[in-house]
Every structure is written in C-alpha cells, then in structure tokens.
Amino acid sequence: MVVAAVCGAVIVFGNALVMGYAERKLAGHIMLRPGPMEVGPHGLYQLVIDGLKLMGKQLVIPKNADKPLFMLAPLLAFAPVFVPLLVIPFSDKIQGFDLDVGLLLILAFASINVLAILIGGWSSNNKYSLFGAIRSVAQNVAYEIPMLLSLLAIIFMTNSFSLKEIAAAQSPVWFVIIQPLAFLIYIVAMVAETNRAPFDLPEAESELTAGFHTEYSGMSFSLFVLGEYANMFIVCSVATVFFLGGDSGIPLPYFEYSGIIWFLMKVYALMFFLVWIRWTYPRTRFDQLMNFCWKYLIPFSLVNLLITVVMVKLL
Amino acid sequence: MSMNVEVLEDDKHHRYVLNMGPQHPSTHGVLRVLLELEGEYAMNLLPVLGYGHRCHEKIAEFKPAKSFMPNTARMDYLGALIYNHGFAQLLERACGIEVPERVEYIRVITSELNRIQSHLLWYGAYLLDLGAFTPIMYAFDDREHILDILEDVTGSRLTYCYFRVGGVSKDIDDKFVTSTRAFVKRLRGRFPMYEDLVNGNVILQNRLIDIGELTPQTCARYGVTGPLLRGTGVAYDIRRAEPYSIYSKFDFEIPTETKGDCMASFLVRFRELEQSLRIIEQALDSLPEGPIMAAKVPKKLKIPAGDYNSSVEAPRGELSYYLVSDGSDVPYRLKVRTPSYSNLSIVPEVCQGMLISDVVSAMGSLDLVIPEIDR
Amino acid sequence: MDINNVKKQWQTLATTVEAVDYAVSGHDYSLSLERDKVRDFAAFMLEEGFYLVDLMAVHVTPAIEVVYQFAHVETRCRVLARAFVDDNVEMPTISDIYQGANWHERETRDFHGVVFIDHPYLHPLILPEEDVELKPLLKAEAKLKDVEAIRRQPPEPAPEPKPKAKPEAKPEPPKSQEQS
Numbered sequence: 001m002v003v004a005a006v007c008g009a010v011i012v013f014g015n016a017l018v019m020g021y022a023e024r025k026l027a028g029h030i031m032l033r034p035g036p037m038e039v040g041p042h043g044l045y046q047l048v049i050d051g052l053k054l055m056g057k058q059l060v061i062p063k064n065a066d067k068p069l070f071m072l073a074p075l076l077a078f079a080p081v082f083v084p085l086l087v088i089p090f091s092d093k094i095q096g097f098d099l100d101v102g103l104l105l106i107l108a109f110a111s112i113n114v115l116a117i118l119i120g121g122w123s124s125n126n127k128y129s130l131f132g133a134i135r136s137v138a139q140n141v142a143y144e145i146p147m148l149l150s151l152l153a154i155i156f157m158t159n160s161f162s163l164k165e166i167a168a169a170q171s172p173v174w175f176v177i178i179q180p181l182a183f184l185i186y187i188v189a190m191v192a193e194t195n196r197a198p199f200d201l202p203e204a205e206s207e208l209t210a211g212f213h214t215e216y217s218g219m220s221f222s223l224f225v226l227g228e229y230a231n232m233f234i235v236c237s238v239a240t241v242f243f244l245g246g247d248s249g250i251p252l253p254y255f256e257y258s259g260i261i262w263f264l265m266k267v268y269a270l271m272f273f274l275v276w277i278r279w280t281y282p283r284t285r286f287d288q289l290m291n292f293c294w295k296y297l298i299p300f301s302l303v304n305l306l307i308t309v310v311m312v313k314l315l
Numbered sequence: 316m317s318m319n320v321e322v323l324e325d326d327k328h329h330r331y332v333l334n335m336g337p338q339h340p341s342t343h344g345v346l347r348v349l350l351e352l353e354g355e356y357a358m359n360l361l362p363v364l365g366y367g368h369r370c371h372e373k374i375a376e377f378k379p380a381k382s383f384m385p386n387t388a389r390m391d392y393l394g395a396l397i398y399n400h401g402f403a404q405l406l407e408r409a410c411g412i413e414v415p416e417r418v419e420y421i422r423v424i425t426s427e428l429n430r431i432q433s434h435l436l437w438y439g440a441y442l443l444d445l446g447a448f449t450p451i452m453y454a455f456d457d458r459e460h461i462l463d464i465l466e467d468v469t470g471s472r473l474t475y476c477y478f479r480v481g482g483v484s485k486d487i488d489d490k491f492v493t494s495t496r497a498f499v500k501r502l503r504g505r506f507p508m509y510e511d512l513v514n515g516n517v518i519l520q521n522r523l524i525d526i527g528e529l530t531p532q533t534c535a536r537y538g539v540t541g542p543l544l545r546g547t548g549v550a551y552d553i554r555r556a557e558p559y560s561i562y563s564k565f566d567f568e569i570p571t572e573t574k575g576d577c578m579a580s581f582l583v584r585f586r587e588l589e590q591s592l593r594i595i596e597q598a599l600d601s602l603p604e605g606p607i608m609a610a611k612v613p614k615k616l617k618i619p620a621g622d623y624n625s626s627v628e629a630p631r632g633e634l635s636y637y638l639v640s641d642g643s644d645v646p647y648r649l650k651v652r653t654p655s656y657s658n659l660s661i662v663p664e665v666c667q668g669m670l671i672s673d674v675v676s677a678m679g680s681l682d683l684v685i686p687e688i689d690r
Numbered sequence: 691m692d693i694n695n696v697k698k699q700w701q702t703l704a705t706t707v708e709a710v711d712y713a714v715s716g717h718d719y720s721l722s723l724e725r726d727k728v729r730d731f732a733a734f735m736l737e738e739g740f741y742l743v744d745l746m747a748v749h750v751t752p753a754i755e756v757v758y759q760f761a762h763v764e765t766r767c768r769v770l771a772r773a774f775v776d777d778n779v780e781m782p783t784i785s786d787i788y789q790g791a792n793w794h795e796r797e798t799r800d801f802h803g804v805v806f807i808d809h810p811y812l813h814p815l816i817l818p819e820e821d822v823e824l825k826p827l828l829k830a831e832a833k834l835k836d837v838e839a840i841r842r843q844p845p846e847p848a849p850e851p852k853p854k855a856k857p858e859a860k861p862e863p864p865k866s867q868e869q870s
Contacts, residue, residue, distance in 0.1 A: 032453060200446070408714060538742045538790035
C-alpha cells in the first residue's frame with residue numbers, strides 16, 4: 001500500500017518533469033526554435049529549476065478572494081490524481097490494486113477536477129477567472145458523456161470493469177482495430193477533458209488572459225499544472241489499456257516486467273500526439289465546442305454502442 | 316451609446332461589464348473596450364481610446380515640417396515607410412519638388428517590403444489570438460529576413476525614418492537587390508505551407524467565416540478602407556485609384572472577396588502578399604540609376620499658403636495627411652487621417668450581440684495598430 | 691456617379707464650388723458651405739456613394755473652420771468642404787448620416803471645443819474626461835491667423851517681357867518659394 005502510494009507520487013512528479021520538458025522542447029521544434037537550451041545540456045534541468053522557482057514564489061491572494069476556497073482549489077485539482085494511478089495496470093504484474101470497478105473509480109476521480117476548476121474560478125473574485133471556470137464546467141461535464149459511452153462499448157465486449165481484465169482481453173487483436181470509432185471519439189473527448197488545445201477555452205490565453213488560473217501564482221499554479229499533466233497521463237493510460245492492448249507487446253528477454261516498457265511507450269506516444277495537436281491547431285469557439293459534443297460525438301458514440309451491443313449479442 | 320459602468324439599469328441586472336483593459340493579449344496596443352456582457356454575448360461595446368495619445372498633431376505645429384518625418388514613423392510602427400512616403404509626398408506636392416526616378420523605385424520597393432512585413436505580423440498575431448501558437452513563429456521567421464534587409468539600408472528595424480523630402484537618405488546597393496530577390500523567392504515558397512496548414516484548417520474556417528460581416532454601404536458610412544473594404548467586393552486601392560509615385564507602371568492585381576466577413580479580409584491580406592512580391596520584382600527588374608535626392612531642396616522648406624492633401628495606401632487602409640499652411644515652414648495645422656481610426660469605429664455596430672470569442676476574432680481581423688488611432 | 695449632375699447639385703447646396711488642381715493640392719473640388727446646409731450636403735454625398743475621409747477643424751479668425759473631406763470609390767473625386775462654426779462654437783452633427791463622423795466629431799470637440807448639436811455621445815475620445823476644457827489645438831493669440839492667410843494665393847502674374855532696347859530696366863526676379 002505504502003509502496004503503491006510512493007510509486008504513485010514518483011509517477012506524478014516524474015511524469016510532470018518528463019512531460020513538461022518534452023512539451024517545451026516539442027513546442028520549440030514545432031515552432032522552428034530549439035526550446036530550453038540554457039539550463040543543463042539541452043535544457044534538461046529546466047523543469048527542476050522551474051519547480052524550485054515556483055516553490056519559492058510568494059503566494060499572492062487577491063484582496064476580496066474567498067481565502068479558504070482559493071487555497072482549496074489547487075489541492076483539489078492535485079490530490080485526486082493519485083487514486084486512479086493505483087488501479088492502472090502498468091503490466092500484468094505491476095498494478096496497485098486490481099479493483100473490479102476500476103474504470104468507475106477512474107471516471108469518478110476525473111470528475112473532481114471540474115469541481116476544482118469551478119472553485120478556483122469563483123474564489124478568485126475576478127470576472128475573467130469566473131468566465132474560464134464556467135466554460136470549463138460546461139465543457140468537462142459535456143465531454144464526459146462521449147468518453148464514457150465509447151468506453152462502455154469496450155466494456156460490453158469484455159463484460160468487466162476491471163482494467164486488468166480488459167487489458168488481458170486484447171490478445172490477439174487490439175480493440176482499436178475492432179472499435180476504431182470508439183477510439184476516435186475517446187481521443188477527442190480525452191483532449192477536451194484535460195482542457196488541452198484545441199479545446200483549452202477555460203484557460204484561453206488570448207481571450208481571457210489566463211482563465212481560471214489568472215490569479216494563482218507560485219506553488220498553487222504549479223499544483224494546477226501538475227494536476228493537468230497527471231490527468232493527461234491518466235486518460236492516456238486508460239486509452240492504452242482500453243484500445244492499445246495495455247502492456248502487450250513483444251516480450252523482451254531476461255526482463256520479467258517488460259510489459260511496463262511497452263505500456264509506457266504507448267502512453268507517451270499518445271501524449272506526444274496531445275502535445276503535437278496543441279501547438280498546431282487554433283482554438284475552437286465555445287459554442288462550436290459544445291455543438292460538436294452534443295450534436296456529433298454523443299450520437300455517434302450511441303450508435304457505436306448500439307452496434308456493439310447487437311454484435312456482441314449475435315456473436 | 317453611453318455605458319454607465321457602476322449601475323446597470325434595472326431590466327439589465329443580469330448583464331455585467333467586462334473590461335478588456337488597456338493590457339490585454341488580444342487588443343494589439345493600449346486599447347480598452349468595455350463589454351456589456353449577457354452570458355457570453357457582448358450586447359454593448361464601448362472602445363475607450365487615448366491611452367497612447369502623444370500629441371503628434373500639436374507637435375507638428377511647432378516644428379518645421381521637414382522635421383516631422385520621424386513622428387510619422389511613430390504613428391504606425393508597422394507601416395512606417397508608407398507613412399514616411401505619404402508625408403514626403405505631401406511636402407513635395409506642396410513645394411513643387413520633383414523627385415528623381417531612382418528615388419521613386421527605391422521608395423516603392425521598400426514600401427512594399429514594409430507592407431509585407433506588416434501583413435506577416437498581423438497574420439501571426441491574429442492566429443495567436445485565435446489560439447494557434449505556431450504560425451506566428453513561422454511568420455516572424457519570414458519577417459526577420461525583411462527586417463534584416465531594411466536594417467542594412469535604413470538603419471532601423473521598425474520605426475523607419477528613411478525617406479526625406481525630395482529623396483531618400485541612403486542609396487541601396489547590390490546586396491540589397493540580391494537579398495530582396497532571395498527573399499521574394501523564399502516567401503513564394505512558403506505560401507503553399509501557409510495555405511495548407513493554416514488557411515485550410517477547419518477550425519480556423521469555423522472561427523472566421525460569417526463573423527463580422529460588412530457591406531460596402533457600412534464601409535462608406537464609417538469610412539472603412541483597405542483590406543476590409545476590399546473584402547466586401549469593392550476594388551478600391553489608392554495605388555490604383557489615385558496612382559502616386561510610380562505605381563501606375565506596375566502590373567498588379569487588387570485581390571477582393573465578396574462576403575465581407577473576417578475570412579474575406581483574411582484572404583485579401585494574404586493575397587496582397589503575393590501582389591506586393593510582384594511589384595517588388597518588377598521594380599527590381601527596371602531599377603534605374605540616378606541621384607537619390609532632388610536637385611534643390613531648400614534647408615528651410617517654406618510651404619506656400621494653402622491646404623494640401625496626400626493619400627497613400629497603408630497596410631491598413633487609406634492614410635491621408637492634410638496640411639494647412641500659412642506660408643512659413645512650420646505647418647499651421649496638420650491632420651493625419653489614419654485607417655485604423657475609421658476601421659475601429661465599426662466595432663460598436665458590427666460586433667453587437669456577438670460571442671466574446673467572436674469579438675476577439677472580429678477585432679483581430681480589423682488589423683488595428685492602436686498608436687495610429689491615438690496619435 | 692455622374693460628376694456633372696453632382697456638380698449641379700453642389701451649386702444648389704454650397705456657396706462656392708471650386709475645381710482645384712489635384713497635382714498640387716491633392717483634392718479635386720473645394721466647396722464652402724453654410725452651416726445649415728451641412729447635413730443636406732452630407733446626405734447627398736452619402737447617396738452619391740462618397741465615403742467620409744476626414745472631419746477636422748482649423749482655428750482661424752473669424753471663426754473655427756470645420757473641414758470635411760470626402761472621396762469616391764469608383765471614380766477619383768476628392769472633395770473638400772468647409773463650414774464655419776457659429777458664435778457659440780457649435781455645428782450640426784452628421785453622425786446620424788455618416789456614422790464614422792461620430793468619433794471624428796468627438797475628437798474635434800476634444801481638440802478645438804466645437805460642440806456638435808444632437809451628437810449622441812459627445813464625450814472626450816482621445817483626451818481624458820477631466821480635460822474637456824483643455825482644447826489643446828486652439829491657437830494662442832499671437833499665432834492665430836486670419837482665414838485668408840491660409841488660403842492658396844493665386845499664382846503671381848508672369849513678369850512682362852521688357853523690350854531688349856532698354857538695358858537699364860531689369861526684369862522682375864524669378865518667383866521663389868517665398869510667399870507671405
């Protein structure tokens with residue numbers, strides 16, 4: 001249990017370091033510039049120094065902000081990421097807890113993020129933050145539905161909510177080949193759930209200065225960012241488990257835990273994709289975002305679910 | 316159209332006033348817009364100007380007219396050479412000074428390079444407003460080449476004060492010609508990438524199409540000129556309508572679109588890049604030798620009494636200088652009619668009832684440079 | 691736009707209509723208007739397809755002169771129209787005809803103090819609210835000129851050629867750029 005918790009912490013902070021560095025370097029190269037180069041060879045220590053800097057900054061609280069809620073929001077964004085990590089099967093031998101209802105746990109804890117954003121936006125006593133928070137609530141609540149529906153199609157096929165069984169059920173063929181539509185819907189919903197571009201309206205920098213985290217500085221801001229990167233990791237892991245076979249891959253000789261290497265490779269391939277589209281596309285407008293969810297994603301995922309159910313019954 | 320920001324009237328108590336303040340990532344410059352919002356819809360917009368007022372017109376009444384040239388560059392820092400051109404032309408017209416032919420060619424080439432540079436910056440910054448973080452880097456990469464070329468010959472990167480009354484201050488050399496030709500070739504090669512990756516993107520098209528539609532009548536009532544007017548279908552370009560300098564010698568098109576929305580002015584500006592490249596190529600091909608300053612420009616340039624007007628096509632629209640002189644070398648009154656001033660004034664009418672994201676989109680498509688509004 | 695029809699209509703609306711040399715002055719026509727004809731003139735120009743280029747004021751004696759500039763998009767026609775303000779430094783507004791004049795008139799009020807009657811929102815545009823009385827572009831007494839001083843002088847007549855038989859009569863010196 002303790003080991004699992006420590007590993008969870010290592011994953012969260014390690015992931016933030018790796019992803020933060022990877023994002024900035026990738027963003028740089030997509031933009032024809034080298035990214036961080038100064039701190040350490042090719043900027044490798046940049047994130048470490050950034051973390052130290054953010055920890056050392058003064059926590060500024062706006063005058064009329066609701067102080068307890070203001071301090072609560074980043075914690076609420078950051079704390080719930082540890083729990084889903086416990087149920088993700090990194091390989092067939094490495095998993096914190098193998099729960100029967102693993103998926104429900106993950107989805108439940110992912111929803112707490114919405115609450116954190118709303119509390120953060122409201123308590124900042126700033127119209128821009130409130131704007132960002134309200135947009136985020138509508139967006140996250142809406143996009144949870146296609147996320148769930150596309151995963152439900154897989155659940156129907158494997159008859160279990162346990163992530164380990166779902167990962168194991170994908171030999172010989174990965175579910176991405178059987179359920180391509182569900183995969184696509186899930187990918188789009190995943191981008192919207194984590195508030196990443198092109199769906200990053202809650203923190204739309206050029207329209208709303210910085211959206212819901214306008215007033216946060218220093219450690220509070222970094223907690224939001226850590227939570228965001230960990231969330232990205234979790235949703236990409238769920239995608240890997242459900243669609244890309246979890247830890248299946250060519251087993252490496254002399255290494256019992258080779259599954260985890262394949263798992264991490266797949267997760268980081270999806271994260272690379274997330275970073276790639278962030279720096280390539282402009283932002284959608286808010287009503288276009290909501291239209292896309294309610295008028296396109298949800299009907300398609302319902303149709304997909306229906307077809308899956310029918311096929312499962314027939315076969 | 317007053318907006319009492321303290322207390323909104325009773326039946327509008329569900330509206331609130333959001334201040335897109337003088338410091339905001341999307342208002343390019345120090346522009347303040349008060350938005351009366353109902354949810355996400357902007358019901359009333361009130362631009363508040365004057366944050367960048369530097370009294371240029373008052374300064375013009377205290378300096379000899381020739382010395383006002385640097386001030387013209389500070390008004391629109393992105394189209395500085397074109398502002399220089401308009402002012403130099405004004406004084407040359409007033410005093411009957413004829414400039415040598417080589418000067419005209421140099422002026423046209425550098426002005427068109429300036430126009431391209433301004434449009435590239437607008438392109439990148441507009442896409443940054445819409446959330447695409449990368450095209451600005453590519454656009455600025457291309458822009459750096461122009462800035463290097465112009466820095467060699469003018470000495471500045473942004474606020475050029477290169478033209479003089481009667482000529483230019485320094486001659487261009489072979490290095491200028493070769494690097495400009497290389498740049499023309501390079502930018503032409505980049506257009507397919509811009510078109511594929513940016514202009515054809517479905518997200519961008521959804522953000523721009525049918526937003527902020529203008530009609531030629533609206534443009535006439537507000538005095539809107541430039542790419543916004545050409546986006547509504549009116550092919551009015553001062554370089555073609557009142558050919559000044561040697562623009563009548565060059566073969567170039569005036570791109571127009573019909574719808575008048577943000578996408579229309581976006582495409583018009585993008586296509587103007589190609590037309591400017593054509594003008595530069597033709598000018599470089601027929602660049603004559605000669606002096607770079609007119610023969611007899613007096614040190615104390617007395618302007619005959621009367622009023623004079625000079626209109627040029629700035630990247631944002633029609634720029635007009637109106638000078639009233641009483642016969643001395645200091646102007647009696649100088650008025651600078653800047654394009655962004657008229658372009659911004661459509662915002663309260665055209666952007667009413669829009670979503671706030673669309674307001675950002677519409678204001679970006681106006682291509683505003685606030686210092687030229689406040690002067 | 692038929693320029694002859696337009697000119698005929700101008701004769702009825704304006705007090706004087708003058709064709710000006712575009713190469714020197716940058717305008718094609720220069721008109722002077724009575725104050726109460728300004729709105730009719732603006733309505734006529736909008737109907738004919740002219741757009742409002744500029745609206746500004748010049749401080750001269752006897753009264754501040756408000757200058758309107760129009761241009762046409764199809765044929766080249768730049769028109770300058772002037773009108774004097776009345777004794778209360780007031781002028782009728784054209785902002786309900788040309789909405790672009792809304793901001794121009796606010797600015798003119800900022801800089802010269804010209805009050806435009808029936809303007810919907812005559813608050814300072816460029817200057818801050820508290821500087822309404824500043825009127826920075828009004829000239830000081832010493833610098834204020836008469837309206838004739840800023841009008842274009844007709845070119846001086848060419849010197850008469852003196853017969854060569856009288857060498858002591860010097861021809862007039864060629865006109866320099868000096869004009870008072």
